[in-house]
Amino acid sequence: MQQSNAYIITFSVILTVVLGLLLSGTSQVLAPIQKKAVELDTKKQILGAVLDAETISKMSSEEVLEFYDKRISSKVVDINGEEIEKDSDGNSIIAENVDIGKNFKRSPENRQYPVFIFHTEGNEDEIESIILPVYGSGLWDSIWGYVALQTDVTTIEGVTFGHAAETPGLGARITANSVQARFEGKQIFDGSGELVSVVMQKGEGKDYSGDPHKVDGLSGATITANGVNDMLKNYLSHYKEYLKSKKSTNNSEVASVN
């Protein structure tokens, strides 16, 4: 059956319009639900730095949101550690909505740096830990994570990492609890107050419990491990001014109590 060109064109136009309407309609209907799903995912990741994965997986999505609202307050700082509330267009910035990956493409001076503060229930001043997002490159694609620091602003309370496309079984192990647990209790500043970060070593299976700045590496995934090291080093140095200000306020609080 050979149809005329007019028929073919009409058919194509109608098909395109129908399919287009169908797709844009669904997209419109689902957009708010998707936005919520993304928000929940972000909040779960942030909480992942201070809670273990099992606790979070047991919580329902409402419980996660409720827990987040009660225990986390957030703000955005710039490279100098000063709080910024409005972006260049005058819109107010919400820390949870800051796209770390997009910011990663800007130069470090122009990025927005969200800070999430994990506090005791109901009291925003009683800080338990400070959660900082980190972002970098692994072997194949982006890697990211959240680092929770204790109130001394140097001891790591916990970390959580995610990745886009690291090799399963090798680099992808950065998402494993056993790997993330290696960072707990490590120090990012040395005794003299210099930022040294925490570095994954080459090879795996050695005991670094005596060294506060070294953790056991990932066998077969050295490039991913190096990516994690660079990511931590970079972002912790971007947050350095903020952390230093936190440190001095903590010290002055101690001093005033004394």
Added chain:
Amino acid sequence: MSTETAQTTDVKQPSEALLSKRRKKFITDPLIDDNPITIQVLGICSALAVTTQMQPTLVMAISVIFVMVMANLTISLLRNTIPSRVRIIVQLAVVATLVTLVNEILKAFAFDMYKELSVFIGLIITNCIVMGRLEAFALGNKPYDSILDGFGSALGYSWIILAVAFFRELLGSGSVFGVPVYETISGLFGEEFSLATNGLMVSPVGAFIILGLIIWVQRTKTGYVEH
């Protein structure tokens, strides 16, 4: 071609049972004798990529079943109006729309799965099984038969990828559907006893090996030889 004429007259009988013998064959044939993966060797790319764990594989299987059934239905309904010169583009547009729908729905209701599978869901568009069935069957058959055919082929694809995923997750990660099997077994024999997982199974190479073994076993049993 006496059999074909017999079949067409068969279709025209309004009293044909919903699951007559002829229609059952649409579903059962692709499971073993005409399996899209093991016999026709189509859709291999996603079979290799998504099968490291059972759960994403199951989601993938359900998505493919949905896309194939709906695409076969749509194309079959439109089969007399689709201009033959642009039929491939029309098929592609329908499949792409369905796949995008699946992707959007996953993003809204199963975000964890979406993060893991999104790339591969998109690749359903290029899955040769889908286009193959549209071109070979849905364009020339009635809607209900086309649904059965799409369902059968998708089921044939699904059980193979689930079987591959079962062995890859069990041997590679020591678990099934995320339930730690190896740990439980080791627990039975005391602390000294432990089973080692095979890292090869987690990489695509493992899928090739498992798939090769399945094809081997199946062809030995059915005696199928490629001509």
